[in-house]
Amino acid sequence: MFLYSCSLVKRVPDGEHLLEENKIVVNGEPKKNEELTDQLYQQPNTSILGYHLRLHLYNIAKPDADSSYQAWLERKPNRHERLRKLLSEKQVQRLGQSFAVAGVSSFLKKVGEAPVLVDHNRVKKSANRLLSYYYKRGYFRTKVGFSIDTISGKKAEVNYTVTTGKPYIVDSLDTYIETPVLDSLYQQTKKESLIKKGKQYLESDFIEERERITSYFRNRGAYKFQQNYISYVIDTVNTGHKANVDLIIDNETIRTEDSTYTQPFKLYKISQVNIYTKNLGDESQAIDSTTYKGFNIFSSGKLNYRPKALTDPVFITPGSTFAEFRRVLTYRYVNNLRVFNYPNINFVVDSTDASGTSLITNIYLAPRDKFKYLASVDLTHSNIQDMGIQGSMGVSIRNLFRGAEILDLSIRGNIGSSSDPAIKDRSFFNILEYGADAKLNFPRIFFPLKTERIIPKEMIPSTLLSFGISRQKNIGLDKENFTGILSYNWTPKRNVTAKLDLFNIQYIRNVNPTNYFNVYRSSYDRLNDIANDYADQIDPNYFLDSDAPAGSKQLAIEEGTNGFIEDVDNNNIVVSSVDKQNIRSINERRERLIENNLISSTNFTYTTSTRDNLTDNSFFIFKTKLETAGNTLSLISSLTDKGQRSDSGNKTILDVEYAQYVKGELDFIKHFDLRRGKVLAMRAFLGLAVPYGNSNSIPFTRSYFAGGSNDNRAWQSYSLGPGRSGGLNDFNEANFKMTYSTELRFNLFGQLNGAIFGDVGNIWNIFDSQDDPAYTFNGFSSLRDLALGTGFGFRYDFNFFVVRLDLGFKTYNPGRPVNERWFKEYNFSKAVYNVGINYPF
Template sequence: MYFWINFRDHLRHAFAKIALIIIIGIIYSGCNAVKRVPNRKSLLIDNKITVDGEKDGVLNDLLYQKPNSSILGYRFRLNLYNLAKKNPDSSYKAKFLNNPKKYNRQVKLLSAKQVARKGQSFWYFGVHNFLKKIGEAPVIIDETKVKKSIARVKAYYFNNGYFYAEGTYKIDTLKGKKGKVSYAFTKGNVSRLDSIRTKIYTKALDSLYQSTKQLSNLKKGEVFKTENFDAERNRLNTYFRNNGAFYFQQGNINFNLDTIKSTSRTNVEMVISDQNVRVGDSSYTKPFKLYKISKVNIITDNSNDVDKTKISDSVAYNNFNLYSYKKLKYRPKAITDAVFIAPGTVYSDFRTNLTVRYLGNLKIFNYPLVQYKVDEKDENSLIANIILTPRPKYSFGASLDFTHSNIQDFGIAATTSLTIRNVFNRAETLEIAARGNIGSSKDLANPDNTFFNISEYGLDTKLNFPRVLLPFNTENIIPKKMIPSTTLSFGFAKQRNIGLDKENFTGSMTYNWTPKRNHTARFDLFNIQYVNNLKVDNYFKVYRSSYDALNEYGQQYNVNPANLNEDGDLSIPDGTSGFVGDVLGGQTSLNSNDRDFKSIRSIEERRKRLTENNLILASSYSFSKTTKTSFTDNDFYIFRTKLESAGNVLSLFATATKTIDNQISKKRVFGIEYSQYFKTELEYIRHWDFKREKVLAIRGFFGIAIPYGNSTSVPFSRSYFAGGSNDIRAWQPYSLGPGRSGAINDFNEANLKLTTSAEMRFKIFNSFKGALFVDAGNIWNIYDDGPYEAEGGNFEGIRSLKDIAVGSGFGLRYDLSFFVVRVDMGFKTYNPADTSGKKWFREYNFGNSVLNIGINYPF
């Protein structure tokens, strides 16, 4: 138990010591950065590039040789490499060759075999190979590579219209076996496109081209760029293949260029050849045909356990033919709604790909296969065969995880799930999952001193429909090409993890669709949550800071001895409630204008807020857009927004059913006060790729939730907090804010949040990555009548921005391809709550640092 309770602190100090040792070692070794540079050679420390007499940094990435990588100007990996011995094996042998007596002593103590094996140990041999592997060998100026760099830059300029670009170089040798290379380029005149002619052998393709030639990427008068020729080739290939040219390939498009008559003008002839047909050893050409689809055949059960020589069941539906080797298990409409290849339409790559995506999105088939063949009855038509391999009707899953977090020192979580596919024979998917968790926390109330003082169990169900589930047609609003789906979910969870013990009931109806590529939209028609607190009397046992503050007032103002326990402190819960009742009821010397009276009232209001049962019925709309094209794309942005409104439907229901007590200000439904608020969020993430595995990432977030109507504050579960491994990493979760109030509560939250982060990521060696980061932000209260009497906790306009906290630090990451293990060390750089007058760097030390352990990048 002691180990788990102190795990985080031990790991933080160990991490700090290791980092300090590495830094000291590298600084010590870095006194001689050229120790591995041979005589009469030079370490490349700079490339200077000028183009037509002016400095240019754009061409740097085209050079074959670049200076050793650095972090803020310090050549980290080069100095790691210099730490290693050049030939550790030879050094070990020389150690005994020069001193036979020492070797004999070693043999007597060990043996000749053990002494030889010792030379291959990690300390004598492995550590040096390790340093070489993670380090970076010195970049020594190589004139051959310099000349290759000149050739590459000239090719770059040629591809951008400068056909007669020239380049020269000069190698400057500096003191201390260092040097730099100066490159000088002259671009010459740029060539522009003059006449653009076409020779298209197939008349049908020529007609297609003429109808869209205004969209051409090649325009008269524009600068010659090879990328525009590639773009035009791709455009035409896509356009032709989406309009029936099934056999067309990019290789059928070629360009003839004529630059002889003028060095600044290029005449272009685009040639689109006919189809090349190979028969045996001979071949011939013929015009391309634009094919239509005559039939669409769908095989619904192409699995290994069926007899594929005989079709047992078939049905024709809306001109589609569905076949099954066994009994057909799907309603035809469920399958044909996912197929965009229709009889009578022209062949289209787009429709084919969309069909594959939609069928895959049903989650009841493995990757679908679409095959085409020429119709024997009509040589101008294709038959589309769609072959589907069903996934198992039932599948089971189970997982066991050991967890550690800022609140939970040690936890064991287990999940088991059942997935049932094609539930109602219309491609629906039902998922049922049961989960349980037990854990240990030193920070929570634990009167019995048990190790596992946290527990939670729950049951979740989710039913997915691959369509918009509404009583009216939505095709004109959300067409099926947007791949819409509807999800109904319900859940129940019971937890004992903060001492209050809660029951949580949830339910939602959600619509998802993709308006465009890399765009996603989500609409929650309803999202209902009911939180039932089971042990509200435990409040002051859990929120100890609130109790300590109240107990301090009790020592001064309590007038009823019955409110005190045997130690003279306020008893829980009778003494705390009795003392608060006396204060608010005017039984003490305090009156409503006293500051201490307001503080006690604030503590009581917060207790009520955090222990009251919550009923939330919300609707929300979320939208996201990204320019990320692949998993390896490191130059992109993501934009997300969300609008949420809660309580309006319940307000109408309460009014209609006349369940309102006119003597109270808040409305109730079934005896429960419901929440009413409006919430909006904006998030922007941007990544810049600086090559050589260096990436700069930034994130900005703004969120606000405004209570109105039946609520004077936002529910705890819908409010914001600051701090943690994916937020402002120099503070623990819930330990920052609101504003400059100093995080006086155990769990600090508010209804306005503003944060921004910047992180420079770089490769250290192999799969180990590093990062330097800065996080800034805070939370505040605004338009909220909740218990926030602490000075500086409310948002007061622009002047409150001076209370933005700043944290900075560094991190190590290990990339396992499918996920990243992350360790970040955050330091409080600017603490708005510091009352000493020195807010900057006062706590910038390892003793006040915060260690965060996470999975994947924070943004």
């Protein structure tokens, strides 16, 4: 209310006008597209949903805080003198410069935005820019006019009137190429020309055609060719809105000390490739050299690399024609090795070649340090840990086997304090985690058979062999975890990546399964409530206090909980069919989560993106993943099966049931740049995992959950779904997930950005052991179980990362009764606060 009471024109001087709106009319039709409005030198003050926040902040600030302070000092007799006696003259003047007096206004001016005043000169320049905009699109006879119309309250709008006339059409394209070899090359590619007869004149076509021809020539031997040798002559005189184009490519210009002359361009071949590297551990100046497949390799000191490791990343080969793309590929491959600093590649004309058409390539590789040490210490807080101290130490060893391999070794640990009642240890540091990892990276496909025909080295392939172990103590079921991965990565083309995990093995052992009901309290509470309904039939020893009044008894963990479940299952205690089904569901979930898991999977991930760099706000990313698990172990089990099966009848490997399933995922992200700091971002995700063979459900670690700071932000992690069940468990998960999120991002001021968002989605069970319709996906009718969360957030951009705070509100909650799903929890007391690093998508 206070901000709205401030007038927008409060700081607009008399005789000036606040720019309210720009209007552009083209050939009698109003236009509002961003590309046109971006041509204007003056834009109205920024707004958020129509509200000029930054302008209001600027208006609140005092125009001259120092003068106002001096006037305040002199406003009452003796005020200045009294302050001088109380403080000192120096301190009185400093008071005027303090944040409370002048700093607030300075801050508001900095984060605010001064009123945009209509400037006649800038309006005129904007009109000329509109004229240029249409001229570049073939409207050579465009006329642009403008008017400044004042409206009430010191405001004005600027109207631009554009009359384009007919566009000019390319009628002919003639070429004049002085160098015969270039003329021959051009004839091979002229069909690909962007300048075509019958096409409307576009200046961008001429620019891109110049770049295309230059790239084509330089990739076919024209080492000295540059764009400035290409020019155009366009004739539009008395042609009836037709453009006749002459494409001119001059000879090479040679400049000497006192003269300039021209000569035809030459096409160059590579006569030699010299690779220079250093031995950081050898101070000797002796040069070690060798030759490998035509490459000359030189090292200052003993050569520490196998020759193949140095030549594999080089795409410039002796005897090949000079091609710019080969140099670019070499840069990318060498830089991707992470063994050398960014390489230096240059070409020198070979003076021994009488024809002058040979080049010597010199490649300089500066090795990075062989050892790189890493250490970190973090303070952590989570819903499990009140406070934790986490640390890690690691070392990277480069060029381990003299083939540019990298070995990463690391150990990590965490000690934490938790007041969780499930943890019986009451000492301050009662949580412990530790683990170790080893990763070995090969800059090639590490496989017994040759794969270069399938994955050539132009795709920059690499192999990652990874092993990891970890252990938890006093956290949940106290898990032990072992992982082993053999992964291949390559880049089929620019902005496209492929990854194949040939083997991804994970073994999870629950050390303390008897702690289940202490950890999953919601399951215990549901079981205990049912037990109290049948207390008269239950063995009194199952309760901690058998003398407690009915309805308040507590089942003992494990004796009471397990005994009650077994008695119901054996019909020793007669309960209703509904309660029996609920008890069975609780026990099935318990057995599933306390069982040890053995997962051996193979997965393939394909990702394509149009994003050019981190500042690109208009792009899409599409990622698809297919995973299968258990097939290899099933084959091994069938070959070695000696009747070893679990109590449930499933096959085992080393006394552990192995998981068997197939899983597919689709993930799509799209960003739209709305200009002036506004971005519309959206994400759609679909994932399904189907158990078969040796499994009737998906392992907990490979299942889906909903909620959290990167998902549906109106629910906490694992608290949404499945379906319309209402999130009854402590950790709700399922094997089918569908989500869609969108958010509008905008700048508030400075580095602070805001966002409004909407998240819709849920998880369900499908094709597994769950048959409760509240949990399962049953076709289109289950789409009514999609949960909707909306909210707003703030992001502060530190340039190298973004800190994010989001407030999510449950707009539509499928877990509530049908007539209570919309807006029943839409208030701050039920809001979910999410803190995250970087954007959610």
